[in-house]
Amino acid sequence: MEDTLLEKYFRGECSPEEVKKVLAWFKGTELGVHQEQELYRLWQETEAGEAHKEFSANATDILARINANIDKQADENLAEDSACQTTKNLRLPQSNWKWWLKAAAAIFLPVCFLWFFSNYFTGENTSAIRLVTIQSGPGIRKNISLEDGSVITLNANSQVTYPQHFTSHKREITLTGEAFFEVAKDAQRPFIVKTGGLFTQALGTSFNINYRPGKQNVAIALATGSVKIEKSQPGNKNQLAILQPGQQLQYSQIDLTYKVSGFDAQAILSWREGILYFKQANLEEVIQKLESWYGIHIQVSGKIPGKKQEWHYTGSYQNESLDDVLTGIAFVKNFTYEKKEDKVMIKFR
Structure with missing residues (x-):
């Protein structure tokens, strides 16, 4: 079993096919000392990770329960050794590695499956949700009302894609072109607009985004409220700015730089009228x-x-x-x- 696949499994990032592969390995493999140490190391890294806190919060308790069972088995082995007056190093016998693995699987896998299926069916895996795509042709502008009460005004030659039903923890939209967003307040579900590698996040506010692939600049102008703008990086996101009303962030898709400045509301927002x-x-x-x-x-x-x-x-x-x-x-x-x-x-x- 490749370490990278186990790491993905412990982080909850495996596809359904990869999950089946790991489970088959758990079921039929006996571990050597080196393999057990590697499995233990990966487990510890998962417990320390920040990517999936809903799993990490349980990792310490899970591992403690497994270790308790291992210690109990080791004590029984030590008692047997003493009765036979045989001097041996205190180490879990090789024959019990399969038991250790099954014990780990019995405790660990239900938690992993709980995490996997909850994410799969609640929106983390987009293949389990239905997406809606709305386009506006040349010279056509559209008003779109979302289920949360938010309203999108879509400019000509633009497109938005979003879930038919938002998840319980976020409202995510993908935009190509230009649109004005009037976001309904919902403190529990941030409203996130993805434009290429930029993410604009708001709770309750109104703002304009102009993003066209192939063009030099992406422009995000804030009318009311506040928005946070992040740039995707390998493995994480980097915050660029938090805008206040009347501010605009312009991001260059050529040299990957940005600037924040004021904007002319008539020039940026008048298309809506x-x-x-x-x-x-x-x-x-x-x-x-x-x-x-x-x-x-x-x-x-x-x-x-x-x-x-x-x-x-x-x-x-x-x-x-x-x-x-x-x-x-x-x-x-x-x-x-x-x-x-x-x-x-x-x-x-």
Whole structure:
């Protein structure tokens, strides 16, 4: 039996197939001294670990009960040795290793199974729960009401995935795209939004997240309450910041750095009210926002502004048509446009 598999088993991380493999080993294996010492070491490491406190809290008591049985057996062996006036080292005989293993299994396995099945059927193993996925297409925004009373406003070209029924200890959402969250208070179940490698946790608050794979930045802006933002690391999570209302964390997916600063609420949150807002937006930003907002594809030709040219646009449009928006921008920025189905050709003069 590989040590790594036993370590996974003691930590409760085995798949159902791996659990069967370990149980078969427990049932049919006699241990040597070295193997017993390794098993004991792994057990102690499990007791000291922090990953699954619900199991670790019982590990000391379990091991004490096993040791008590071992000591009792050893005392009986010592009494037999004394009666025969034979000098021997006090050591559990090899023939009793199988007994020790069965005693350990008899006490340890019920606890392990209790932990395994409680996690398997209460949400720790996502294969045992039903997930709901909601998408919004180009130019489409959706309001989603969750069973806990929380509300998600999903921006265009975005997707959320969450359990049909939240577990008893957390409410976890996975987001791709942009969404605004109004979180119902529940002190016993933190509300966690996963965006790539970032985790945003709240109890009762409202915040906006903009995360699009392939784009440079992830932006998390807090409107009310407080949120904790963590970055996943191998084996753990690293806290990046705790935001206060009016603060925004921007995380670079390129160089893996972040900064916390204030934000313009109109620029970040106005999309929820159907307001298309530009603030000193360059040409690329204007095109990306128009494509996402209206579900179109834009091609640019003519005297396209170069990177060295100062090309920025500021303006807002509330529930206006694509023609009205393009006409307004074209008047200021000196271009013409032509529409063909879902394509728009912009030509700079």
